[in-house]
Amino acid sequence: MRSPATIRDVARRAGVAVSTASLALNGKPYVSQEVRLRVLQAAEELGYYPNMMAKNLADGRTRNLGLITPISLEHLFASSGFFVHLIRGMHRATAEHGYTLSLHIAESQEEAVSRVQTVIRGRRVDGLLITNPTVEIPYLHDLKRHRIPFVFIGRPLEEARYVDNDNMQVSRIGTHHLIEHGHSKIAFLNGPSHFTFCVDRMMGYRGALEEAGLTYNERLVWHSELVEPSAYKVVWEQIPNHDFTALFAGSDVQALGAIRALRARGLRVPQDVAVVCVNDTDLARHSTPPLTTVDLHEYWLGYWAVKRLIQTIDGEETEHPILIPGDLVPRESCGCQADS
Amino acid sequence: MRSPATIRDVARRAGVAVSTASLALNGKPYVSQEVRLRVLQAAEELGYYPNMMAKNLADGRTRNLGLITPISLEHLFASSGFFVHLIRGMHRATAEHGYTLSLHIAESQEEAVSRVQTVIRGRRVDGLLITNPTVEIPYLHDLKRHRIPFVFIGRPLEEARYVDNDNMQVSRIGTHHLIEHGHSKIAFLNGPSHFTFCVDRMMGYRGALEEAGLTYNERLVWHSELVEPSAYKVVWEQIPNHDFTALFAGSDVQALGAIRALRARGLRVPQDVAVVCVNDTDLARHSTPPLTTVDLHEYWLGYWAVKRLIQTIDGEETEHPILIPGDLVPRESCGCQADS
DNA sequence: ATATTTTATCGAACCGGTTCGAGTATAACA
DNA sequence: TGTTATACTCGAACCGGTTCGATAAAATAT
Numbered sequence: 001m002r003s004p005a006t007i008r009d010v011a012r013r014a015g016v017a018v019s020t021a022s023l024a025l026n027g028k029p030y031v032s033q034e035v036r037l038r039v040l041q042a043a044e045e046l047g048y049y050p051n052m053m054a055k056n057l058a059d060g061r062t063r064n065l066g067l068i069t070p071i072s073l074e075h076l077f078a079s080s081g082f083f084v085h086l087i088r089g090m091h092r093a094t095a096e097h098g099y100t101l102s103l104h105i106a107e108s109q110e111e112a113v114s115r116v117q118t119v120i121r122g123r124r125v126d127g128l129l130i131t132n133p134t135v136e137i138p139y140l141h142d143l144k145r146h147r148i149p150f151v152f153i154g155r156p157l158e159e160a161r162y163v164d165n166d167n168m169q170v171s172r173i174g175t176h177h178l179i180e181h182g183h184s185k186i187a188f189l190n191g192p193s194h195f196t197f198c199v200d201r202m203m204g205y206r207g208a209l210e211e212a213g214l215t216y217n218e219r220l221v222w223h224s225e226l227v228e229p230s231a232y233k234v235v236w237e238q239i240p241n242h243d244f245t246a247l248f249a250g251s252d253v254q255a256l257g258a259i260r261a262l263r264a265r266g267l268r269v270p271q272d273v274a275v276v277c278v279n280d281t282d283l284a285r286h287s288t289p290p291l292t293t294v295d296l297h298e299y300w301l302g303y304w305a306v307k308r309l310i311q312t313i314d315g316e317e318t319e320h321p322i323l324i325p326g327d328l329v330p331r332e333s334c335g336c337q338a339d340s
Numbered sequence: 341m342r343s344p345a346t347i348r349d350v351a352r353r354a355g356v357a358v359s360t361a362s363l364a365l366n367g368k369p370y371v372s373q374e375v376r377l378r379v380l381q382a383a384e385e386l387g388y389y390p391n392m393m394a395k396n397l398a399d400g401r402t403r404n405l406g407l408i409t410p411i412s413l414e415h416l417f418a419s420s421g422f423f424v425h426l427i428r429g430m431h432r433a434t435a436e437h438g439y440t441l442s443l444h445i446a447e448s449q450e451e452a453v454s455r456v457q458t459v460i461r462g463r464r465v466d467g468l469l470i471t472n473p474t475v476e477i478p479y480l481h482d483l484k485r486h487r488i489p490f491v492f493i494g495r496p497l498e499e500a501r502y503v504d505n506d507n508m509q510v511s512r513i514g515t516h517h518l519i520e521h522g523h524s525k526i527a528f529l530n531g532p533s534h535f536t537f538c539v540d541r542m543m544g545y546r547g548a549l550e551e552a553g554l555t556y557n558e559r560l561v562w563h564s565e566l567v568e569p570s571a572y573k574v575v576w577e578q579i580p581n582h583d584f585t586a587l588f589a590g591s592d593v594q595a596l597g598a599i600r601a602l603r604a605r606g607l608r609v610p611q612d613v614a615v616v617c618v619n620d621t622d623l624a625r626h627s628t629p630p631l632t633t634v635d636l637h638e639y640w641l642g643y644w645a646v647k648r649l650i651q652t653i654d655g656e657e658t659e660h661p662i663l664i665p666g667d668l669v670p671r672e673s674c675g676c677q678a679d680s
Numbered sequence: 681a682t683a684t685t686t687t688a689t690c691g692a693a694c695c696g697g698t699t700c701g702a703g704t705a706t707a708a709c710a
Numbered sequence: 711t712g713t714t715a716t717a718c719t720c721g722a723a724c725c726g727g728t729t730c731g732a733t734a735a736a737a738t739a740t
Contacts, residue, residue, distance in 0.1 A: 049462060050462065051397075053397040053463060084424060087443060088445055091443055091445045092447075102442040104431075105428055124440060283623060283626060286568060286623060287626075
């Protein structure tokens, strides 16, 4: 038999109507046990496997979720492995629900818009996962107009369903760890505050200090871009003006830049300045000294983003955002003892 | 108008038959200029956009390519950012051809098999991109039986279409760079030779030596797993037994492990031992000293893999594998001067 | 014993495109 | 001027599923 068996072949072989075969194959009610078995066996014998394209057209569902990623973020992710873990988590959740995951990477904001349009107008996806923590979301209008389910990864400015790291908690535990090491003058190298996660981190940092009865000193909060040279420059410039014994950095690369600056100023890590950062990546693991970081569990971020999206598709009304807590990974840059 | 316009709406509005509208919309011949314009305008006015699911079913093409990635490789890729660049390149090529890219990550070999089956039997993709440079390919049988086009990323052992880095060239230029620095006793820390890329790298290393009139010494070829501790261990053990002034490492993480071992033995990099490795990642860039590496251009690997797959789908018979050459990125670990 | 509901099955319509075969008008050819 | 291509248009069939409405038999209620 050259071409693959269709449901009509199955029905014929089982001696039932196509509609009955359909019910039987999909485990729907109103099919006698005896007929069901006959159909299933016929399908088995014919090596029948439903044609997804036909299914999709018939019931109007693609069983496919789209991931929209603007390139700027992708660059961000590339360095931290963020993206890969995110995708793995997403994949696991989609697989669990019989969905498929398709990628839509936009190299520019315009491309993001056009890709979103293409995807939703062509009805290629049942829902969209969107990584976009900050900037304008020009296609939000399209999303709403087409009533396509979507969930943001990272807290958006606008009102919308989202899943994010628990960034307050993340910076709280990072800062808290330094406090536990006995530090009270803790600088915070944050990222640009147009990123919502940086705003959230700020609150956690401050919260940890206040919880511990330490005074919050805004002059110890610095901002750099999320790349190494920027962090280096900022920290290099700030060092002479301030008195601090610890630094909490918003990312591994920022920590790396900071450490380079500290050393350039003759300060040792962790002896003179203890460092804790965010993002448990290879970079953190292989740095000298290995960096104490907060693991963001991007895998679960992706996983729950998909779960939430599927809930939305299924019409379950779920309003609250999901926040994934981070976990501290103690290594040496904070002053903890090394162990192999 | 609540539900989106269909081709029948367009046809009605343009006053033509559905079949004519279809021809006009797809730029096919045998449509008068006048009618074509009328149809196009009607489509424009109605905001018509073809339903991909219907298109797919009608002509039996999904316009979707699947990327199959076993988890083991994904882990490998995660560390090097390999995966992200690969995907970006793939995405670019798929977008250029109006295709879509879907991800299928397998956490185990069995899952890989079942996912491949699901995907091809459900006719969810028109072709498959498979990252699998080495081990058994249990689903090769299925691929061939279903006559689904596919291309491997990385040279497979079996006879099959593939796209790969030019691994011979990669290790040749890496080794050659060390030779140019005046070294003649160059060790090679390769990966496990069940990876085809390690086999290919071996030839390039040897080739570079022989080209330069240097004698190849097999005792200077070492093998470690692709992780840092393994590289550390191997190099640590080999150092006392050999006389060498340079090391070519198969990856950035291996180089890191090697450097740690060299230092542990009191050797400085690059003064006592110059190091060049493969994989231009953040790890290489941010290491101290920054690592001289060979950039693998994974982006183009992904790009050409998709191009080749689409050629195959379109029935163009293309036998030769595509090999992507690497580029040397000089930094400090080889002894080149640093520059900001 | 009869009316009513539930269960089981079937045929036909439908999802929204593409494509094939037929019919007609016009242009090219002999 | 009759014949044959060629250009254009149309209706219908098709892709391979799902779902709706009708019908009949079985189970339950009255």
